[in-house]
Amino acid sequence: QLRQNYYAKTCPNVENIVRAAVNKKFSQTFVTVPATIRLFFHDCFVQGCDASIIIASSGGNTAEKDHPDNLSLAGDGFDTVIKAKEAVDAVPSCKNKVSCADILAMATRDVIALAGGPSYAVELGRLDGLSSKASSVNGKLPQPSFNLNRLNSLFAANGLTQTDMIALSAAHTVGFSHCSKFSKRIYSFSKQNAVDPTLNKAYATQLQQMCPRNVNPLIAINMDPNTPRKFDNVYYKNLQQGKGLFTSDQVLFTDPRSKPTVNAWATSSQAFNKAFITAITKLGRVGVKTGKNGNIRKNCAAFN
Numbered sequence: 001q002l003r004q005n006y007y008a009k010t011c012p013n014v015e016n017i018v019r020a021a022v023n024k025k026f027s028q029t030f031v032t033v034p035a036t037i038r039l040f041f042h043d044c045f046v047q048g049c050d051a052s053i054i055i056a057s058s059g060g061n062t063a064e065k066d067h068p069d070n071l072s073l074a075g076d077g078f079d080t081v082i083k084a085k086e087a088v089d090a091v092p093s094c095k096n097k098v099s100c101a102d103i104l105a106m107a108t109r110d111v112i113a114l115a116g117g118p119s120y121a122v123e124l125g126r127l128d129g130l131s132s133k134a135s136s137v138n139g140k141l142p143q144p145s146f147n148l149n150r151l152n153s154l155f156a157a158n159g160l161t162q163t164d165m166i167a168l169s170a171a172h173t174v175g176f177s178h179c180s181k182f183s184k185r186i187y188s189f190s191k192q193n194a195v196d197p198t199l200n201k202a203y204a205t206q207l208q209q210m211c212p213r214n215v216n217p218l219i220a221i222n223m224d225p226n227t228p229r230k231f232d233n234v235y236y237k238n239l240q241q242g243k244g245l246f247t248s249d250q251v252l253f254t255d256p257r258s259k260p261t262v263n264a265w266a267t268s269s270q271a272f273n274k275a276f277i278t279a280i281t282k283l284g285r286v287g288v289k290t291g292k293n294g295n296i297r298k299n300c301a302a303f304n
Ligand code: HEM
Pocket: 033, 034, 035, 037, 038, 041, 072, 073, 074, 142, 143, 144, 145, 146, 151, 168, 169, 171, 172, 174, 175, 176, 177, 178, 179, 181, 220, 246, 248
């Protein structure tokens, strides 16, 4: 039921308004790019793309954003949506007409383009969800230790294929990770191997230098060691060289079921871009709320 130009009658300029707000945020910090993309993913995988992730905890309710799996979401993603919402609501005819969920979908599209990724038409018409509970996050998000079967089954539960999953994983072509998310791979992988043998040797040494044992837990490193600020298919070239940061990244190359796709997209950014647009469009359709199941929030961080 989503469609392009959903706001043609109510707020015809909405995409330009959001883009201007996102551009402004981007000029202040690049972090808006990875932070917004990841926010969209974590929103859609828990209760659908309904901005449930943006709700702040209050009173008796511990919201999704305070679940351990969401604590590393960067504040600049939330701020991007809140700033864009303010810009939309500053136009009298648009006030309280555009959902936070749709603003997040538009902002995600815009930051990807700003970082050099593919441009695409964004589908709109999502309502904002009416519930956000930390407990509902349990088991809904992938862990960096996941193998291909676990990745596939979690994505399949959201209507996404293995191909979609491989395409969406390329979001790790921008942004940061804290050392704790992969320290097992560089220090205590298994009885036989302290270092994960699927890791490129030189890259493993670099990671050990950037993430010494007992490193400050606030330290975060680039997930793409080559083009951390470009949304590109270098992600797949890195996997071919053993430079996938998480097990869940590297497994896409080591598992023979996904390797051919990695190789195809490492050689063709055109083929990757096409698959990515398909996949992120499908991601944007997950669990969309309509009718009585949602509303348009006045404040993205609180229920009306
Ligand atoms: C396939 C399974 C996935 C796993 C296991 C996974 C896991 C992670 C982890 C552990 C981090 C580092 C968080 C931190 O330490 O701060 C991260 C970062 C990130 N993830 Fe994923 N992720 C997956 C898929 C995705 C998808 C599908 C997207 C979006 C389409 C995405 C977008 C991002 C982005 C942009 C960052 C960087 C965030 C930042 O710099 O603030 N990830 N992911």
